[in-house]
Amino acid sequence: MELFLKIGLAAVLLMLVWRLYPAAKEQMKNGPKGSSDDWKGLILPAVLLIGFVMLLIMMVRS
């Protein structure tokens, strides 16, 4: 039963990839491109996010 569910989940996830692919292609081709400043602006939130998850891990381990 569990194997059938795993196969079903894999099939649905592949279907999701099939549905996402045209949107991804369109976004990469014609979507707005960020400047280097735009991407640099993401560094701080990303670092804070990673630091926060590390903090949560430390809380669980202590």
Added chain:
Amino acid sequence: MNQNITMPRSQDQVLATNKVLKNTYMLLSATLLFSALMAVVSIYLQMPPMVYLGAVIGSMLLGMFVLPRFANSTSGIGVIFLITGLLGFGLGAIITQYLALPKGPEIIGIAFAGTGIIFLSLSAYVLTSRRDFSFMGGFLFAGLITVVIAMVANIFLAIPALSLALSAAIILLMSGLILFDTSRIINGGETNYLMATYSLYLSIFNIFISLLQILGIMGDD
């Protein structure tokens, strides 16, 4: 040159945007509450873990094939509640497993609080800065496709290190999607509050599940 400068908009456009934002957050709150209720029912009924797989399959099929058809009608609200209720019920089966662990209740509490803080902080960041994050679209979609393909492989390979790496990648991607979706709402790129709610709900759900997994693995001595 910065291509993502927000253009001045008319009062009507601003009002329409605020309405979408308000409706999205109201529906999101209602679906999260309903989802939590369904999770409690599932915990009470002691559902086995495979219920989670069934719930994810059912909700993904509904999200891909049914929701888009009803996204512009009031019936769409029922579909959203069906999807989120199903996911909540599946989540209850996972939470039941965690509750049996020595640090289970603590892990669940920390993952829950962590998910709330991540979502509220990222939303507040976009709403106060009013920045346009639409430039992240290509990167996020490509990242999602890569992660989903790796997930399919790991369903059968079941490599713990890959599970951990995928959970970390999902948290980063879903956080990026919260920035992307919220900025689309406030900049008028998303006008359908049902689809906006669905997208934000999935980001929150995936962050919670991934945090549970990371904390469950890393918290184990």
